[in-house]
Amino acid sequence: MTSTASLTLHPDRLFPPDPGVREIARRLYAAVRDLPIISPHGHVPPQWLADDTPFGDPTSLLISPDHYVFRLLHAEGVPLEAVGAGGSPLDEAGARQAWRIFCEHWRDFRGTPVRYWMESELVDIFGVTERPSAESADRIYDQIAERLASPEFRPRALMDRFDIQFLATTDDPADDLRHHERLASDPSFTHRVVPTFRPDRYLEPARADFPDLMAALGKAADIDTGAYAGYLAALADRRRYFKEHGAVSSDHSHTDVVTLSLDGAEAERIYAAALRGEASEAEATAFRRHMLVEMARMATEDGLVMTLHPGVYRDHDTSSSRRFGPDTGNDIPVAMEFTRGLQPLLDRFGDVEGFHLVLFTIDETVYSRELAPLAGWYPAVYVGVPWWFIDAPEAIRRFRGAVTETAGFYRTSGFIDDTRAFCSIPARHDMSRRLDSAYLAQLVAEHRLGEDEALETVVDLVTSIPKQVFKL
Amino acid sequence: MTSTASLTLHPDRLFPPDPGVREIARRLYAAVRDLPIISPHGHVPPQWLADDTPFGDPTSLLISPDHYVFRLLHAEGVPLEAVGAGGSPLDEAGARQAWRIFCEHWRDFRGTPVRYWMESELVDIFGVTERPSAESADRIYDQIAERLASPEFRPRALMDRFDIQFLATTDDPADDLRHHERLASDPSFTHRVVPTFRPDRYLEPARADFPDLMAALGKAADIDTGAYAGYLAALADRRRYFKEHGAVSSDHSHTDVVTLSLDGAEAERIYAAALRGEASEAEATAFRRHMLVEMARMATEDGLVMTLHPGVYRDHDTSSSRRFGPDTGNDIPVAMEFTRGLQPLLDRFGDVEGFHLVLFTIDETVYSRELAPLAGWYPAVYVGVPWWFIDAPEAIRRFRGAVTETAGFYRTSGFIDDTRAFCSIPARHDMSRRLDSAYLAQLVAEHRLGEDEALETVVDLVTSIPKQVFKL
Amino acid sequence: MTSTASLTLHPDRLFPPDPGVREIARRLYAAVRDLPIISPHGHVPPQWLADDTPFGDPTSLLISPDHYVFRLLHAEGVPLEAVGAGGSPLDEAGARQAWRIFCEHWRDFRGTPVRYWMESELVDIFGVTERPSAESADRIYDQIAERLASPEFRPRALMDRFDIQFLATTDDPADDLRHHERLASDPSFTHRVVPTFRPDRYLEPARADFPDLMAALGKAADIDTGAYAGYLAALADRRRYFKEHGAVSSDHSHTDVVTLSLDGAEAERIYAAALRGEASEAEATAFRRHMLVEMARMATEDGLVMTLHPGVYRDHDTSSSRRFGPDTGNDIPVAMEFTRGLQPLLDRFGDVEGFHLVLFTIDETVYSRELAPLAGWYPAVYVGVPWWFIDAPEAIRRFRGAVTETAGFYRTSGFIDDTRAFCSIPARHDMSRRLDSAYLAQLVAEHRLGEDEALETVVDLVTSIPKQVFKL
Structure with a gap:
């Protein structure tokens, strides 16, 4: 029965069914439909674009x-x-x-x-x-x-067609960024494609391959990582290298966002133990939490925006993961806590001018309870849009409904597609524009906002807001 | 003023007020309104039907x-x-x-x-x-x-009138199922009424009456439960007995769903201690968590579907409970965690063909965060519909809104009434059909789904889906 | 562009856009729009009204x-x-x-x-x-x-214009309530303005100023607070004093609502240690949890309603708090748990006739999971309306959506403005009336409630319900 059904896209998709509200949503959406795409965080392989295969x-x-x-x-x-x-x-x-x-x-x-x-x-x-x-x-x-x-x-032609103005990839700190270099030095390629510093595994001394990673890091930075001071210097150096290659942010995805500051001697001691494979689980965890604060500290110095994507139990189905590797579908979210966990970090850096910390979550309960209140106080904090399992229409509506009343629109990140599915980028951004238009239309229809204000906001959400948050 | 008001049922109840969406909902609902009721989990006493008093x-x-x-x-x-x-x-x-x-x-x-x-x-x-x-x-x-x-x-006449095609009761493992036998052997009774294996108290060595329960279990199975091996054998035997009497599932309701596997010697040791009334609270808890995994293991062998109904603080008001017994209104939900707790069980059995694990919750926060992601990966896992305190219109809408975007419709359980209120069964199923029609109508109105697809889905939700999930 | 825009209030603001539902909402709202304001909990300084400056x-x-x-x-x-x-x-x-x-x-x-x-x-x-x-x-x-x-x-003229019938302030137990006395003895002032007993800091022995507070408490009550018995007597005396000055409730805002009962000797011992500045953190916490139960016990004796406002991490940004003091915008909510925490308190007093316990939360997850189930069993418990970060339109809708299906309307508190922003009181109550009208209109439009019943309910929510809950 369904086999011969036609496939079309309705121009009003995702708009509210009420005719009056829909009419407002249409007008708002018309203002943003054709604006270029800004994609400050995602997972498209830069090589695709460099090679244009x-x-x-x-x-x-x-x-x-x-x-x-x-x-x-x-x-x-x-x-x-x-x-x-x-x-x-x-x-x-x-x-x-x-x-x-x-x-x-x-x-x-x-x-x-x-x-x-x-x-x-x-x-x-x-x-x-x-x-x-x-x-x-x-x-x-x-x-x-x-x-x-x-x-x-081909990739570059699609990049033109999709009108992607800015695209950030996600990259290993030891990466030489050669593909980004090729793109940057190619006068025929006019889009801005930049790397993102993603150091997760270099901050987790519990990993069996930590000594190897330290060696790789040291080699990339040409700095001896045999002791903690060198390790810090190498990380700072790679951040600098990334920034020189256009990076605007570092991205971090650990299980939780608990933070703490070890004193220098203790950090040195754990680092040394980790290099010998002798750090206990508790020490490794403490070190990772300490290093998140160190990343924030470096961000206050080099200006890279810091984004957090926590709350995922990775490789839940171990037999599948062993066979097919990481990121193959069996990561499962867990409950998150930000208020207590981030307090040490925010207490030090939350008011530092120029520091930007974008908080993402898959646990929706923190939007109204923790993230919007944090973003409604700390100049550093922005609420990231829904991520991964909740980057879908009804979840995005819940996000706006949970965050806006405490943090407004201007303390949120702007849309992040976070995708490795290159061809889905326009559809994802279009979905977001439709949903934001619909959300704002509802505010107008309830007489909570003037339509001129809604119009300004929906445009800001895809232009000035991501540019301001990610310092573009 | 209200005393002389009339009582009527509006044909459009629970449908969205928007005229366009309501029209779609009406059409969808018309296709399922009169379909027979499948009730794979509930608490109607089988004796009512056997005696037809x-x-x-x-x-x-x-x-x-x-x-x-x-x-x-x-x-x-x-x-x-x-x-x-x-x-x-x-x-x-x-x-x-x-x-x-x-x-x-x-x-x-x-x-x-x-x-x-x-x-x-x-x-x-x-x-x-x-x-x-x-x-x-x-x-x-x-x-x-x-x-x-x-x-x-009378009960049987109402059963006919309600058009209940399949009805599962909930029964003690030591029950002789005589009422089910009477129903099954009565040619004049044409409905399928089956028992459900509910072993909670036989898996909790912390109970004061655990030794008595073991004796009763042993007697029912005619197997010596004096040691752990006999206990396992007796449970397996009663599951077989239930299955022979038509059972399709076992149901489990403990405080949490943390799972773990003890080694055999440790399980033996705790079991023996429990029989002597000497198991510590920690040992008893570990044993119960271990036994949940054992129940899953047996399910992979005998094919009974496993359903979990966790997350309730039982008998919260102790003076009332002491006076009126359990299940008298003062059970209160608590926050739940599934991702970490079920990992050991799912890691062993989540991919085993034919194993079905239906997860229910009263803590709504886990729908988008844990249950939908689990059901969207493990072939074994289905998301159960809202239960108990949240089996109500707005909560059911929130459930679909939270689960569908990650797990779709086909990884959910179909409607479960879970009731001991026999006369409410048709109203409960009708409510669910109206709400699912309304939810799907909204997807159609937002141009996210064709109406033909919505129609197929709403019918599947009350026919093929419960049949597939519960192996009917 | 927006600078010359006009500012007006639309008569239909916050009503549902659907014309049919909006029409019902208008009718319901018309019945409550002009009713006097009852404000059983808030933070307006009584001196403003006493001085009428x-x-x-x-x-x-x-x-x-x-x-x-x-x-x-x-x-x-x-x-x-x-x-x-x-x-x-x-x-x-x-x-x-x-x-x-x-x-x-x-x-x-x-x-x-x-x-x-x-x-x-x-x-x-x-x-x-x-x-x-x-x-x-x-x-x-x-x-x-x-x-x-x-x-x-001037304040009193605005109080007339706002038509505030009843206004509760929030006051320190050692306060002499002189401003309340002046208002009560002024025949030209016809509104009822009463204090609220807010003893938080007198229940927290971990505070550095605890000995000073005990001295102040003893002085206010004219009772020696050098030992636990005198402390209890002084608190009871100040409650009596507050009640004599019109107080109807005590209000409590600690980080959590865990409760427990220490035996007398242990309470005495910790109290004595605290006076010497020697109570450990664990002892201080236990004592505070014990004192919450003692406050409930006193409430069963003196009849003051008990309200709980927990779940806030105070002074999150310590450098700002040090500089600007408490309540200056950097308090951040944390996740809450009520079911287990309140069990000891409710087990003792939840069924005591005349005891009223109103539970507020900023963690929305507890509405359907814990608060509505508790209020749907214990005669003492009422669900407080959304507080602080969630006292906003969409959050209030979520509150009704989460609570009503388990606890109905008559187990909720009625609207609480909880504000120190005097001029916002009418707008806050009006917002609530509009939202409740809209929520009830939706129930009518879905044929879940007769319009006559909705009308009775929306009026009860601003008249008989707050009067009954707060014993006015």
Whole structure:
């Protein structure tokens, strides 16, 4: 029955059904629909853009690298290897078969943002006109594959078409940033693509590979990391290197955001023990929490914006993770606490001019209870938009509903797509613009805001706000 | 003023007020309104159906056994004994007086689901046409009492009228299931009524009566439970017995869902200590957590679906509980954690084909943060619909809003009424169908879903989904 | 662009946009719009009313004392001293400059209740007709200043105009309540203004000034507080004194609501140690938790209603707090737990006739999980309306949505403004009336409630409910 259904994008999607409110939302959205995209945090590989290599088949572009897509397939009994996830490359027959599996499971994505984004991508980018299904799968596959072979669908051409003005990638501190250098030195490439300093594993002495990481860090910085002072110097040096290559922020994702400051001797001692593989779990945790404060301290010196993405139990399904590696769909959120945890850090740096700390969460309970109150006091703090599991329409509405009344709009981060799914970037930003237009339209319809103010706000949310928060 | 008000059921109740969305909701609901009821978990006593004894008076049917009803009366100062709750039977005058009390407190139930269900029952089942009040109480009492005396209002006749296709009861592992046997062997009874294996107290060595329970378990299974191995064998045997009598699931309700696996010797040791009444609290807790994993292991072998209903502080008001027994209205929810707690269990069994684990919660915060992410990865996990304190319209909307975007519709359990209030079953399922129709209508109105897809989904939610999740 | 915009109040503000629902909301609101204000808990200084001194300039009335206003300004980089907050008085030029700063930041308050209340105050009380902005700031300042100089804008005249029938202040147990006495003995003052017993710091032996506080308490009660028995007697005496001066409640705001009962000897021992400055942190905490139970015990004897306002990390930004004192905008909420914490208290007193315990929270997660279930069982417990960070339109809607289905309307507290911003009182109560009208209108529109019942309920919420809960 559904196999021959057509696929179209309704111009009013995500707008409130009430005709009066919808009319306001349309007017607000019209003002932002075509503005360029600013993407201050995400996971697009810079090499794609540097090399401008054509994308492969539909599966390796749209399914295999995207844990949003394959995790729900996994729940429905599809093995990861069948869709090429987690480093299990597929041949052409396998890729086509994976695409069929995805289309057969189209039903399972109803009501999810994956469904919404994918629909946008299929129609807007690839001109698909029929709904995915077992019956239509091959035709859609062929259509996308054909497009991907043409020059207009190479990464740089899509970057133009998507009108991405600014794009931040996420990078290892020891990375030489050669792809960013190539992009920056290429006069034909006019977009701003910058790295993000992501030092998580270099701050966690409990890792078995910590000594190796320290060696790599030392090598990258050309500084001896054999003792704590050298380690700090090497981190500061790599931050400088990143900043020289355009970086505007460092990003941090540990389990919690508890912070503390060790005294120098204690930090030295734990660092030395960690290099010998002898730091206890408690010491390693204390050191990591101390280093988060050190990162903030460095941020007050070098000006990099600091973003926190905590609250995830990584590799929950250990047998799957062992087989397919990290970031393959089995990370699960946990409850978060910010008020007490961040107090030591904020007490030192929360009022320091120029320090920007953007707090993201997957635990929605902290929005009204902790994040909005923190952002409504500390000049340093901004509330990050919903992330990962909650970057979806109803969750985003809940976010605005929970944060705005305490922190307003101007203490929030602006939209962050945080994605490795390159083709979903326009759909994600468009979704956010629609939802913010709808939220503001509701305020206007309830006579809480003038429409002229709503209009200014919805434009600020995609222009001046991200630029101010991320110092662009 | 309100005493002479009429009581009617509006055909559009619970639908969104917006005319356009309401129209869609009506169409969706029309497709499911008259479908049979599948009730995979609840608390109706099987003896009622086996004996088909006429129900007594209105109070003993609708008030005395239903802690949803009498807990709010208690808060308003009505002693439990005045409404026959907690094993304090009433004579006819007392029952009539209790009904009057309830009707006088009709106001206190405004906005609650008790009000909604009771209204449905009064009108739909008993033909009541006036609103409960001090003035109308006696007339309504007489009308219900008259109906209850007629054959069409005996349990089996109501079961036919309610069109309950499948009904699971909740039963003690040592129960001989004689009532289920009588029903199964009665050719005149065409509904499927099955037991559910509910072993909570047999898994909690901290209980003072644990040795007696072990003796009863051993006797029921005809297996010596004097040591841990016999205990495990007896539990497995009773699960088999339940399954032979139609059971499809085991149900578990402990305070938390922390799991762990003890090694065999340690489990043996604690079990032996518990039989001697010498297990420490920590040992007893560890054993219970270990046994939850053992229950999952057995489920992977015998195929019973496993459902978890955790997160309740039982018997919070100890003086009341001592007097009126358990389940008399003073159980209070507590915050829950699933991600870390269930990791050991899921790491072992979350990917085992055929294992089904349905997770219920009264702490809403875990829906978007933990349950939907878990169900969106593990093939074993399904998100149970809202339970107990949150099985009400707005809470159910919040549930769909929190779960769907990560887990879709097909990783949820289908509606569970979980009730001992037999006459409320149709109203509860009808409420759920209306709310799901309304939720899907909203997705259609926002152009996130085709109406044909919404229609398929709303039907699946009351047919194929519960059948698949509970292996019916 | 926005500088010349006009400022008006739409008669339908905060009502649902759907025309049908809005029409119902209008009818409900019309019944309560002009009813007198009952304010059972707040922070207006009684001296203002006793002295009836004219208010000063616009800044010292509307900005400097209101941490809701200046905390968001602080987040935007405005130093507290620039707006006269935290005991840094401004001269006329400074006050005018502070008002300009506020008007320039009008944008930052979009979507917040500060914006909503201030707009109401500016228009309704001061007749302002233009939107605050850099350009309009001085004109608005002059207009308000002019009004404040006239007799109709003195505190008592405003009290008449606001139609505040009952107003509770918040007072120190050692206060002599002389301002309340002056008001009570003044035949020309016809409003009921009563104190509230707020003993927090007298219950916290960890404070460095605890011995001094005990001396002050003993002096106020004329009872020797050198030992625990005298301390208890002095507290009971001051409660009596407050009650004689009209107090209806005691208010308590500690970090958590964990309760326990020490035996007498242990309480004596810790008290003695605390007087010597030798109580450990654990002892001090236990003592405070014990004293919360003692306060409940006294309430069962003297009949004062007990209100709890827990869950705030006070003085989070220590350098700011050290400089500007407490209550200057940097208190941040933390997660709360009531079910386990209050069990000892409720187990003893939850069923005691006449004991009223009103539970407030800033952690919204406890509404459906803990507070509504507790209020739906214990006759003593009422759910307080949203407080502080969540006393805003969308949060209040979430509160009703989370609480009503379990506890109905009649187990909630009625509206509490809890404010020190005198001029915001009418706007706050009006906001609540609009939101409750809108919530009830939605129930009517969904056919869950008759409009006659909704009408009775919305009136009860501002009349009989606060009177019953606070024993007025």
